[in-house]
Amino acid sequence: NGVLQSLSVFLLCNLCYLAYFNLNGLQHRHQAEPQCSLAQTQTLSSLSEIPRCESDWKSFNGSCYYIVTTEKNWMEAQAFCKSMNSDLVIITSEREQKFLESLTDKSYFWIGLKRDKDDKKVWRWVDGTLHNLSDGFWYEDEPNNKYGTEDCVLLWKEEKWNDDDCIDQYKAICEK
Known part of the structure; x- marks a missing residue:
């Protein structure tokens, strides 16, 4: 480089x-x-000013991304990202979404979006910023909190977002 x-x-x-x-x-x-x-x-x-991504990290638009292939629950995935001085990914644009789609294998990946623990109608990114539900790349009729415990968000196999139970085990995407 x-x-x-x-x-x-x-x-x-x-x-x-x-x-x-x-x-x-x-x-x-x-x-x-x-x-x-x-x-x-x-x-x-x-x-x-160009970020220098470490080995196994991918560079895009000023950030570095790491695909976590070992399945973890949402909290474990975030803790794993933190251990690498990063967070679960915050997706801010369609370009970024498309880039992430190119890195994934069409399975499920935790991203850094979660329901607010005090107000279940509010969604927050891992950095604390609010997420507007009209933004984003939600799968049709999502988020739906289908089982009443779907408080975390994953990038779904169809490259859309889905809310799911935070204790379920999936791959993840870290960003720094």
Whole structure:
């Protein structure tokens, strides 16, 4: 990853030199260096903002994701994610949802959404933010709390969300 970044900066700087020469009709390389040095600094600064995901983690849109393949209940899954300095995934966009679909094997995966313990009509993400039920990717007629104990949410095999009993055992997706 570091080699690729260094190569990218090198190529960008060389392109900068060429472009600056051609646009300004410069005769000497040293005339372009101040402009290209600035471009290199800006590029290195933006590259430092790119998350570096550890082995087995996948990068997308500034976050790193880990697929937990050992089935756990929701609380165990969240604790496992915490042990890796992450949380169960918070899905904020259709693009992110599609990305996660590409990582999964069409089975069931816990995500970081759960009913509020004090107000069963309220859904909260693991970071405490409220979830608007009109948002999201709920399966038809979900959430339905079918058995009266479905307080946790999973990404279902049809790439939709379903509420389920938090003690059931599924795979999970961590995000940091």
